[in-house]
Amino acid sequence: MTNCKRLLAGAAAAAALLAAAPALADGGIVCKAGPQENWQPMSKLKKKAWMEGWKVTKTQVEGDCYEVYAHTEAGMAIEAFFHPVTLEKLVVFRRGSEIYRKKGFTG
Amino acid sequence: MLQRSLPRGPRPRIVLFWLALAVPAALMVADLARGMLAMDLLHPTGELSLRLMVAAMMVGPLIEFFGANRFLAGWLAIRRHLGVAAFAYAALHLVFYAIDMGGLRPILAEFTLPAILTGWIGFALMLAAASISNEAATLCLGRRKWKRVQQGVYLAFALALAHWVLLDRAWGPALIHLAPVLIAWCFRIAALLRHSKGTV
Numbered sequence: 001m002t003n004c005k006r007l008l009a010g011a012a013a014a015a016a017l018l019a020a021a022p023a024l025a026d027g028g029i030v031c032k033a034g035p036q037e038n039w040q041p042m043s044k045l046k047k048k049a050w051m052e053g054w055k056v057t058k059t060q061v062e063g064d065c066y067e068v069y070a071h072t073e074a075g076m077a078i079e080a081f082f083h084p085v086t087l088e089k090l091v092v093f094r095r096g097s098e099i100y101r102k103k104g105f106t107g
Numbered sequence: 108m109l110q111r112s113l114p115r116g117p118r119p120r121i122v123l124f125w126l127a128l129a130v131p132a133a134l135m136v137a138d139l140a141r142g143m144l145a146m147d148l149l150h151p152t153g154e155l156s157l158r159l160m161v162a163a164m165m166v167g168p169l170i171e172f173f174g175a176n177r178f179l180a181g182w183l184a185i186r187r188h189l190g191v192a193a194f195a196y197a198a199l200h201l202v203f204y205a206i207d208m209g210g211l212r213p214i215l216a217e218f219t220l221p222a223i224l225t226g227w228i229g230f231a232l233m234l235a236a237a238s239i240s241n242e243a244a245t246l247c248l249g250r251r252k253w254k255r256v257q258q259g260v261y262l263a264f265a266l267a268l269a270h271w272v273l274l275d276r277a278w279g280p281a282l283i284h285l286a287p288v289l290i291a292w293c294f295r296i297a298a299l300l301r302h303s304k305g306t307v
Contacts, residue, residue, distance in 0.1 A: 057146055057207070069146060075213035096222040096273040 168295035222273035
C-alpha cells in the first residue's frame with residue numbers, strides 16, 4: 001500500500017468515526033410522557049424536589065421529561081429527571097454518572 | 108537580531124486581539140450580575156476555552172503542509188495568545204463552577220469523580236502551559252523542556268473532551284471539536300510523508 005493510500009484509508013476511518021457520532025449520542029432520557037396538556041404544572045415539580053430536601057437551582061423541560069438541577073442536603077450537585085404526568089423520580093445523575101434509577105425504568 | 112529579543116511594548120494588533128476576546132467574558136459577567144445562573148455560564152466558558160485551544164493547536168500542522176503564507180503566519184503570530192486566552196476562559200469556567208457549587212466542601216466532595224477530575228487535570232496542564240507562555244520562560248527552561256510542557260496541552264485537550272462527554276453523556280459536541288484538530292493532523296502527516304518521499 002502506498003503512503004498516499006494509507007493516508008486516505010486513515011482519513012476514511014476518521015470520517016466513519018465522525019459519521020458514527022450521532023449514533024453514539026444517547027444522553028437523552030425518554031419519559032414517554034404524552035401530550036403536554038396532561039402534564040403537571042412546574043410548580044408541583046418544584047415542591048416535589050423541595051420535599052426531597054434539595055436546594056433547586058433550575059427546573060426545565062428536557063425532551064419529554066422534567067429535569068431538575070439541584071444540590072442535595074449533603075451538598076451533592078445532581079441532575080434529576082421526573083415524569084411530567086406522574087411526577088415520579090425516574091433517574092438521578094451526579095456529574096454524568098447515574099446514582100438512582102426507578103426500578104423497571106428503561107427510558 | 109539582538110534588538111528583536113529585547114522587551115518591547117505590546118503591538119496594537121495584540122491589544123486589539125485581547126480587547127476582542129475580553130468582550131464575551133464581560134458579557135458573561137454582566138449576565139451573572141443580572142441574575143443569570145452561574146451553571147448556565149459553564150457551557151459558554153468551557154466551549155470558548157476549548158475552541159481557542161483548537162485554534163491554537165491547528166495552526167502548526169497547517170503551516171507544515173501549506174507553508175507559512177500570510178494568513179497562517181498571522182495566525183501563528185497570535186498562537187501563544189490564543190493559548191493563554193483558552194486558559195483564561197478555563198479559569199473563568201472554574202470561577203462560575205465555584206459560584207454554582209457555593210463552597211469548598213461540595214467541590215472537594217466531587218473532586219475525584221471522573222467527569223470532574225478530568226476537568227481539574229486538564230486545567231492544571233493548561234495552567235502549566237500558560238504560565239510559561241513568555242520569552243523569559245522559553246530562555247530559562249530551554250527549548251526542549253518548554254516544548255514538553257506546551258505539548259501537555261494535547262493531553263489537556265483530550266481530558267477536556269472527556270470531561271464534556273462524561274458530564275453531558277453525549278459524544279456529538281466533543282467529536283465536532285475534535286474534528287478540526289484531526290484534520291489538521293492529517294495535513295501534518297501528509298506533509299511528513301511528502302517530506303520523506305522527497306528525501307528518498
